[in-house]
Amino acid sequence: MTTTPCRIQRLRTKGWTLTRAADPFRGGVIVDRSSRYGNPCKVGVMQEMGYEDPHGAAAANFRIWLAGSRSDAPTDEADQRRERILNGLPSLRGKDLACTCRHDQACHADYLLDRANMPAAEQTAWIAQVRARVDRQRVRDGEQPLHHTTEGASA
Structure with a gap:
């Protein structure tokens, strides 16, 4: 048994359950495309x-997108x-x-694991930077920002 959170391969076979696959003390969350955490970039x-390497390309695109880039998906839906x-x-x-x-x-999911398990203060700062980055791009594109803050102006 591993002591740190890990990625599990979700199987779509009869009898597979997340409860049995995940660590019983930590629990698990499904983050595939059927969930709110799914990668919008399709393999x-x-x-x-x-x-x-289409999986590698999709994972790399997710990292860039989650970090606040609107270049491939400059829509309200993607921002939401x-x-x-x-x-x-x-x-x-x-x-x-x-x-x-x-x-x-x-x-x-590897990137989600990294971001989810970073120190809480660092995670909060990173999320604020991402939001500021997205808002700057939205304003540049003539759209309303999603967050009305003055924090992260140098992000």
């Missing part, structure tokens, strides 16, 4: 675009989705995360 799209993930990030702290990606593939 199939990355494959169609010709990436040699990012905001739901950011709001839920503290609740993932200490939990095992389950996604359908195999362990030998890159997965957005």
